[in-house]
Amino acid sequence: MNAHGDAGPLADFVRGMTALVDHGADEATILRDGRALLASLIAQEDWLPDALMQPDPDGYRIHRLHVDPAGRFSVSAMVWGPGQGTPIHDHTVWGMVGVLKGRERCEEFSPLLEPGGPLVQGHVHELAPGDIDLVSPTIGDIHRVSNALEDGVSVSIHVYGGDIGAIERSRFDDTGRATPFVSPYASCLLPSRAA
Numbered sequence: 074m075n076a077h078g079d080a081g082p083l084a085d086f087v088r089g090m091t092a093l094v095d096h097g098a099d100e101a102t103i104l105r106d107g108r109a110l111l112a113s114l115i116a117q118e119d120w121l122p123d124a125l126m127q128p129d130p131d132g133y134r135i136h137r138l139h140v141d142p143a144g145r146f147s148v149s150a151m152v153w154g155p156g157q158g159t160p161i162h163d164h165t166v167w168g169m170v171g172v173l174k175g176r177e178r179c180e181e182f183s184p185l186l187e188p189g190g191p192l193v194q195g196h197v198h199e200l201a202p203g204d205i206d207l208v209s210p211t212i213g214d215i216h217r218v219s220n221a222l223e224d225g226v227s228v229s230i231h232v233y234g235g236d237i238g239a240i241e242r243s244r245f246d247d248t249g250r251a252t253p254f255v256s257p258y259a260s261c262l263l264p265s266r267a268a
């Protein structure tokens with residue numbers, strides 16, 4: 074349990090997101106208003122337990138922080154050790170990624186001609202603490218993410234329009250060939266209902 078208990082920033086964030094989806098907000102509204110909520114959440118890092126900020130030498134970790142009981146969104150923390158990164162992958166749902174600590178590199182990709190075809194690399198950028206990236210199948214949801222720090226740990230908070238620990242999505246090789254995968258949580262140390 075974090076130091077703030079259910080009255081902390083994570084609980085506030087979950088309440089705000091729950092209110093958004095309860096009101097039937099469309100994707101654009103969720104990404105606009107949810108982004109503001111996420112910006113508040115990542116404005117400080119002391120609410121995330123130290124145990125969830127420790128890197129795993131075998132690869133990046135995803136910790137479940139909250140899954141909406143109706144499965145409408147999830148909140149997780151990703152921890153990256155030096156040199157660690159993802160394959161090229163998609164999400165299939167809307168998502169918001171906010172950097173809490175460190176620095177992350179994001180390489181965006183899109184189909185060269187049509188969905189399912191070869192991929193072409195697009196915008197490449199780095200995110201510092203407080204920066205937020207948005208993804209969705211409508212605005213682009215294929216990217217490769219890595220820790221931009223060669224000697225430090227990076228931590229980001231991820232919010233997706235479903236339980237990202239259970240959604241089947243795709244990773245891609247350099248030719249654009251897709252392989253289905255699910256990214257299971259490394260831990261579920263916090264209760265699924267944070268609010």
Ligand SMILES: [Fe+2]
Pocket residue numbers: 162163164216218
């Ligand atoms: Fe991603």
